[in-house]
Amino acid sequence: MAIKVKIPTPLQKLTGDKSEIEATGATLKDILDNMEEQYPGMKERLYSEDGKLRRFINIYVNEEDIRFLSSDKTAVKDGDVISIIPAIAGGL
Numbered sequence: 001m002a003i004k005v006k007i008p009t010p011l012q013k014l015t016g017d018k019s020e021i022e023a024t025g026a027t028l029k030d031i032l033d034n035m036e037e038q039y040p041g042m043k044e045r046l047y048s049e050d051g052k053l054r055r056f057i058n059i060y061v062n063e064e065d066i067r068f069l070s071s072d073k074t075a076v077k078d079g080d081v082i083s084i085i086p087a088i089a090g091g092l
Contacts, residue, residue, distance in 0.1 A: 006083040014039045029072040056087040
């Protein structure tokens with residue numbers, strides 16, 4: 001099954017400037033692994049050295065934060081949309 005993945009601007013250099021790609025898999029981890037196969041270098045930007053998703057990357061499946069679902073074990077299905085959003089920090 002192909003799942004749409006929205007790619008943030010900082011990662012688009014890996015996707016050939018595409019803001020949206022398709023990946024396959026039954027879980028978010030499968031999708032991220034498939035993205036790495038298609039676009040090498042993606043995984044190291046999403047996962048830390050210890051194999052966990054980076055804290056400053058927010059990932060949503062159909063607008064649901066995966067931190068409140070099953071993290072990268074979250075099941076996905078045809079028609080789902082995954083959004084990868086880098087955290088933005090700031091202040092005065």
